[in-house]
Amino acid sequence: MSWLANIATSCEKILQEIRNLQRSELAEAGEGFDVKKQVGSSTMAHKKNPIKSENASGLARIVRSFIIPTYENALLWHERDLANSSSERFTLSHAPTLAEDVMAKTADVLTNMWVDKDRCLANIHSQKGLVMAEKVMIELVDHGVPRDEAHEVLREASFTALANDEELIDVCSRTPAISAAFPPRNSKRCLTR
Structure with missing residues (x-):
């Protein structure tokens, strides 16, 4: 049964x-x-x-x-x-x-x-890249950022994007903890695949 x-x-x-x-x-x-x-x-x-x-x-x-x-x-x-x-x-x-x-x-x-x-x-585009936040977080972890720190960085970036009606990629590109881990070209790759 x-x-x-x-x-x-x-x-x-x-x-x-x-x-x-x-x-x-x-x-x-x-x-x-x-x-x-x-x-x-x-x-x-x-x-x-x-x-x-x-x-x-x-x-x-x-x-x-x-x-x-x-x-x-x-x-x-x-x-x-x-x-x-x-x-x-x-x-x-x-x-x-x-x-x-x-x-x-x-x-x-x-x-x-x-x-x-x-x-x-x-529907994905209407979310302004927010559905890809996890992928960026995982990339940060893969680049040596501790997971809890990577999560917090993406949480803050996501809330900023939501509050300002911005694309997540734009917020990520000006967030030092993200841009220091990998160049903007790589962050764009994370947010578009």
């Missing part, structure tokens, strides 16, 4: 990410949508609900919930009574079927999903 629950949970993690990326404000990726056959949202005509992902996520939760009765069934009187029988008839017959359905829906979503590369880049 744990194995089936883990598979269903892994599928749900993938589908949850796709559902989040499909939200209107992100719109970076999502499950395929057949305009001729699907309606989408019943209240917002423009919205394309990730129905398969939502459905499979709900079923994965049911598979995961079968773990509790499975463990409860280990408690038998004098090593054998029939208290486990009624719940096992349900969990053992339903869990594999539901897990298979979750896997099939996940495969279908992954096969037919879309990715908007331009929107991904636009």
